[in-house]
Structure formats: structure tokens, C-alpha cells
Amino acid sequence: EDQVTQSPEALRLQEGESSSLNCSYTVSGLRGLFWYRQDPGKGPEFLFTLYSAGEEKEKERLKATLTKKESFLHITAPKPEDSATYLCAVTETGANNLFFGTGTRLTVIP
Amino acid sequence: ETGVTQTPRHLVMGMTNKKSLKCEQHLGHNAMYWYKQSAKKPLELMFVYNFKEQTENNSVPSRFSPECPNSSHLFLHLHTLQPEDSALYLCASSQVFIGSNTEAFFGQGTRLTVV
Numbered sequence: 001e002d003q004v005t006q007s008p009e010a011l012r013l014q015e016g017e018s019s020s021l022n023c024s025y026t027v028s029g030l031r032g033l034f035w036y037r038q039d040p041g042k043g044p045e046f047l048f049t050l051y052s053a054g055e056e057k058e059k060e061r062l063k064a065t066l067t068k069k070e071s072f073l074h075i076t077a078p079k080p081e082d083s084a085t086y087l088c089a090v091t092e093t094g095a096n097n098l099f100f101g102t103g104t105r106l107t108v109i110p
Numbered sequence: 111e112t113g114v115t116q117t118p119r120h121l122v123m124g125m126t127n128k129k130s131l132k133c134e135q136h137l138g139h140n141a142m143y144w145y146k147q148s149a150k151k152p153l154e155l156m157f158v159y160n161f162k163e164q165t166e167n168n169s170v171p172s173r174f175s176p177e178c179p180n181s182s183h184l185f186l187h188l189h190t191l192q193p194e195d196s197a198l199y200l201c202a203s204s205q206v207f208i209g210s211n212t213e214a215f216f217g218q219g220t221r222l223t224v225v
Contacts, residue, residue, distance in 0.1 A: 004152070034213055043200050043216035098214060100152040
């Protein structure tokens with residue numbers, strides 16, 4: 001059973017067209033939720049950690065939010081350089097792992 | 111530069127070869143990890159080392175053998191691999207053990223192709 005599900009699988013946006021990526025999770029005791037950005041052929045780059053429902057974090061055009069069942073990564077006025085795959089991962093109480101989703105591949109068209 | 115360096119970046123090997131992947135972290139972290147990333151699949155945890163001690167082995171076949179000589183270096187020794195082992199192998203490190211809710215930082219990965 002998938003513990004982390006990301007949607008959509010792929011997203012194409014025009015430059016400046018804001019949108020949101022979704023990460024839903026089913027772990028029983030969430031310890032932390034992480035967002036990463038991954039460019040083709042490279043390792044994931046850490047973006048944010050969220051620990052509790054209601055928490056928000058921002059970085060440039062990105063804002064991550066967390067509820068008890070899901071997280072959103074909001075992208076405001078994206079630019080072509082924001083094109084990448086965005087990965088969500090969670091840790092849960094008693095587990096020794098980061099459980100990753102399969103990612104959302106974002107393409108921003110000039 | 112992420113602070114986690116992997117070599118080589120690309121590797122092509124035959125099924126009878128023996129090779130090793132190397133990872134070095136310059137962040138002063140105490141935990142290191144090997145992940146496998148295949149197309150259309152989530153990252154899969156392979157091995158975890160915490161203070162040089164292996165604490166997790168996620169049912170990885172014995173043809174993959176990890177080694178952690180110190181908290182800054184991690185190796186993955188490969189022998190008699192199968193074509194389905196072709197993937198991007200990622201090394202990561204974190205300040206403390208990932209179960210303690212700390213973010214992990216990844217290297218750039220080794221793209222492995224088994225022919």
C-alpha cells in the first residue's frame with residue numbers, strides 16, 4: 001500500500017500561471033513531511049520540512065502547506081527554471097525510513 | 111555542490127563485473143543512506159548507517175554490499191548484477207538518524223547501466 005501519493009503525475013504551466021501540487025499520505029503517526037526538487041539526472045534537492053498541521057513554509061515562488069492528510073506545494077507565477085520533478089516524502093513514528101512519492105513532473109513553458 | 115559527493119556519475123558494467131560506488135559527505139553528518147531510483151517508482155531505501163553501524167537493510171539482494179568505514183564515507187560494492195539493477199543510485203546523509211525527523215541531503219547520484 002502506497003504511503004505517499006502525489007498528483008498530478010505531470011503538469012504543464014504557462015510562465016506566470018500559478019498552480020498547486022498535491023501530496024497525500026496515509027502514515028499513522030506523521031513525524032515530518034519533506035519536499036524535494038529533482039532535476040533530470042541529478043539528486044533531489046531539499047526544499048522544505050513541515051512537522052504539524054497548519055504549518056506553512058515559503059521560499060521564493062514556492063509555498064508548502066500541511067494538513068492532517070495532505071500537503072500542497074503552491075507555485076506562484078512560475079518561471080521556466082522552476083521546471084523539475086517535485087518529490088514529497090514522509091517519516092512516521094517508529095519507522096527508520098523516508099517514504100517517497102513518485103513525484104510531479106512540472107514543465108513551465110515560456 | 112550539495113555537500114554530498116558521489117563517484118562515478120555514470121557506470122556501465124557487465125553482469126560478471128565487480129565495481130564499487132563511492133559517496134563522501136562534507137556536512138559533518140552522522141547518518142548515511144543508499145537509495146535506488148528507478149523510472150516511474152518511488153525512491154527505495156536500500157541501506158542505512160547510523161554512526162557507522164548498519165541499522166537497516168531493506169531486503170536488498172546480496173549482490174549489493176555496503177561498507178561504511180567512517181561517518182563521512184559510504185561505499186556500495188556491486189557484483190554479478192542483473193539488467194534490472196540498472197537505475198540511479200543515490201547517496202544521502204542527515205545530521206542524525208532519519209527516524210529522528212531530520213532532513214536528508216542527497217548526492218547527484220550514479221547512473222548505473224548493467225549490460
